[in-house]
Amino acid sequence: AQSVTQLDSQVPVFEEAPVELRCNYSSSVSVYLFWYVQYPNQGLQLLLKYLSGSTLVKGINGFEAEFNKSQTSFHLRKPSVHISDTAEYFCAVTRIDFTSGTYKYIFGTGTRLKVLA
């Protein structure tokens, strides 16, 4: 069975400081990996995704993530955060169900990033 672990429920960080949000997954098969951002009372917006190829993935708003197969991790990083980055961030894994042709997502419990002035 697949699972996603986001160990940090909340991460406070000062503005212009770097941040890393951790994500570990477990799966016996190859998966695709995603980071989504959610602002208060809004839906999820895709930040970045890893499907194949280069293990360093760049996304929107200056975020990047590195896929590490040996450590089964997909940590999200940003070198310098802004107040506007304050939001909840979700890591997700998915793989195709070949019987149905559908992708089913497993989400982590989320990390609330709070950027302090």
Place this chain on the structure above:
Amino acid sequence: DGGITQSPKYLFRKEGQNVTLSCEQNLNHDAMYWYRQDPGQGLRLIYYSQIVNDFQKGDIAEGYSVSREKKESFPLTVTSAQKNPTAFYLCASSRQGVAEAFFGQGTRLTVV
């Protein structure tokens, strides 16, 4: 612009009532999903549908029902059998064979 529209944004329900949440997409996506979000629990899959007139239960389908009569619409009914319906509900869609899912803006349901 293409996208997913959920309505209403806020919904209040009295105990014992059924309510229906709307989800419409104009992305021409085949697959559609309903998720429930509770604080500290991430997103949990309620139902999903790959094609018209077909849908499958997710991890927490009890107390919910769906229909898929049109490709672009996937309404969710929260029935009176759902013991704790207060939550944020998210609808998503994706193209067949493509991993990325797109999300609506959500509906916050509160039981009063």
